[in-house]
Amino acid sequence: MAQVIDRFRSSTWGWLRGTLAGWGTLLLCLVGVGFILILVKWIANLATTYEFTEDRLILHKGILAKSIDEIELYRVKDVRIDFTIINQMADIGTITITSSDETTRDAPLVIRDVDHARARREQLRGLVNAARRQRGVREIDMVHEDFGEPA
DSSP states (O other): OOOEEEEEOOOHHHHHHHSHHHHHHHHHGGGTHHHHHHHHHHHHHHTEEEEEESSEEEEEEOSSSOEEEEEEGGGEEEEEEEOOHHHHHHTEEEEEEEESSGGGSSSOEEEEEEETHHHHHHHHHHHHHHHHHHHTOOOOOOOOOOOSOOO
């Protein structure tokens, strides 16, 4: 089994301090409703753990019924990070991973409210490049261009 390089979950505290929805939830705590929303968000974040190894991104999903899914890093096509100005102040972001793996065939993997998202994205990019070098894999983009009008 490969050694785990990084293990994390979406951050409930990061969501609270780094998003408008989190700020609104904190305001709702004044009337008591916000605590329920925080609990629901915390349980949802608790349900998925992400791990980086030197050759895989592993998703552990579930609390009572668990599943494990993996994305081979050499198959990752793109790692994107999105963040708002509020996210930047809280040092959180959303990481979106596109790959040729079955896990992301229908839609990219979106990891929201990631603490230290910029550093984790750079770490992931480095691991992807190392996994490609180790396997001798190169990324080639195929573009179809029409060179003329049909006759």
